[in-house]
Amino acid sequence: MPIKFRCRHCQQFLGISDSRAGEITNCPQCGKAIRVPALDGMVAPIPEPKLNLKDEQLADALSELARLESDSEENLTKSQPIALPELQSNESRVSTPPAREVTAPVTVLAKPVAESARKATLHPTSHTTPIEEDSHEVLSSLADLAGRSTSSTSSRIEQNNQWKLLVPVLGFLLLLTIAVMMRSGFGPDASSIPVTDDSQDTRESEPEDQQPANLPNDVSVPAITGRVTYISDAGDSRPDSGAIAILLPFPRKGQFKLDEAGFLSGAAQIDADAATAALQALGGDASIADQDGKFELHVTTAGDYRMLVISHHQKTNTRSALGTKVQETLSGYFLRPATLLGQLSYHFDDFHYRGQGTSLRDVNFAQN
Numbered sequence: 148m149p150i151k152f153r154c155r156h157c158q159q160f161l162g163i164s165d166s167r168a169g170e171i172t173n174c175p176q177c178g179k180a181i182r183v184p185a186l187d188g189m190v191a192p193i194p195e196p197k198l199n200l201k202d203e204q205l206a207d208a209l210s211e212l213a214r215l216e217s218d219s220e221e222n223l224t225k226s227q228p229i230a231l232p233e234l235q236s237n238e239s240r241v242s243t244p245p246a247r248e249v250t251a252p253v254t255v256l257a258k259p260v261a262e263s264a265r266k267a268t269l270h271p272t273s274h275t276t277p278i279e280e281d282s283h284e285v286l287s288s289l290a291d292l293a294g295r296s297t298s299s300t301s302s303r304i305e306q307n308n309q310w311k312l313l314v315p316v317l318g319f320l321l322l323l324t325i326a327v328m329m330r331s332g333f334g335p336d337a338s339s340i341p342v343t344d345d346s347q348d349t350r351e352s353e354p355e356d357q358q359p360a361n362l363p364n365d366v367s368v369p370a371i372t373g374r375v376t377y378i379s380d381a382g383d384s385r386p387d388s389g390a391i392a393i394l395l396p397f398p399r400k401g402q403f404k405l406d407e408a409g410f411l412s413g414a415a416q417i418d419a420d421a422a423t424a425a426l427q428a429l430g431g432d433a434s435i436a437d438q439d440g441k442f443e444l445h446v447t448t449a450g451d452y453r454m455l456v457i458s459h460h461q462k463t464n465t466r467s468a469l470g471t472k473v474q475e476t477l478s479g480y481f482l483r484p485a486t487l488l489g490q491l492s493y494h495f496d497d498f499h500y501r502g503q504g505t506s507l508r509d510v511n512f513a514q515n
Contacts (some may be wrong), residue, residue, distance in 0.1 A: 149416065151437045152184050159367055160443055162435075164416065176367055208323050215316055369443040370394070370500050371454065373508040375436045377461040377492075380514075386440030387512060389459035394444045394498070396430040397453050399479035403429070407487040412459055429480070449502030456494040461512035463492050470495075 149162040159176035169185045171193060184190045371394065375387040391410055408414060409422025410433065423433045431452070434442040436459070446452070453476050469477070469484070473495050477484035492512045500506075 150184055150186075154179070154181055156181070157367055205323075205327070208319075212316065212319060215312075215319075368445075368503075369505050370432075370446045371444040371498065371506050371508050373442055373510060375440045375442065375456060375458070375510045375512070377458055377512040378514050379460075384511065385460075386436070386438065387458055387460055387510075388436055388438045388440055390436040390440070390442070390510075391433060391457050391459075392436065392442045392444060393426070393433045393455045393457075394431045394446060395426075395453050395455065395476060395480055396446075396448075397451050397476065399476075401429065404482050405429075405480055407481050407483055410457075410487060411489075412491075426480075431480075446500060449500050452498045452500060454494075454496050454498050454508065456510045457488065458492040458512045461492040461514070462490050463515050 148165065150165050150168060151160070151162050153160050154174040154176060156174060156179045157177040159174060161174070161176075163172070163183050165186060167183050169183060169191065171180055171182050173179065174181050180193055182190055182193050371392075373392070375390040375392070376384045377387045379385050389412060391412070393410065405422060405425055409418040409420075409425075414422075419435070426433050430446065430448060432444045432446055434444055436442045444454075453472075455477070469488075474484065476495075477487065481487050492515070494510045494512070496508070498506070498508070
């Protein structure tokens, strides 16, 4: 018998072989790590993930990170200040105003002129006007301003280069952390995921005939839940564990027919899983009642269905001819409908699914 339990993250009802009792596996619905209960019903906690320091991929990633840091230091040492053309153009546009010519007084005497010329040759003097002094001061101030602007601009460029190198390093560290978490098999806790209450949806107040024909439903929410019971020889009601509930879309689409071997009582688990998967591909579902007689049927498309529940414990002494509706429905899906039913009691009913919500269908098999 498979071990029946619910995922502690998404509450999906699961059935896993008892040979995997106590093992850690992944939920087929949400993909998170869960531990299969032991045969005595105890569930041991899942150990925290550990960082494998011998992981080759992790070592390669750390080596690549170290190489990036060394390259960034070399690039910073090789960077040189950049001369801005705008400042050079502003400096080139500053022109020195022409100096005013100063004429010295000329004397008529020849001797003094010669002496003055000789003195001028031996001791030349520079004639600097106030305008020349002002122009030199302006040029020196502009040169100082250009030097300070160039140094501040180069420092900003160096800071920008450092940020450009730091951004890919931070991104690589983030990707490395996510990769380690994914390899450990753990995701965020289900309690941290916000859940919206679909029961307050205003579309539920609309009439049934205005509902869309193909409204997708959350596959984790069952379309039908119920409990199968039977009346024993002692006259009391007992859970009909092992009973099978089958939900078939109607009208039938396609021509492929299922082999009923996977739906019979006592079928191998691999045959039962293959039969259920084939029926789900056709838009239906099948479920085996647990030890309490409870079952769940999941579909995602709104429309008309027909539900068949076959008892596991209650048999019928006489088998009359199948009704027209039962024969029409089962012959469209199965190769041998009579073999599927055998001598067991069954319940056949119509079901309309609106695409949301869960319907309760309990079935009780009385003695014949």
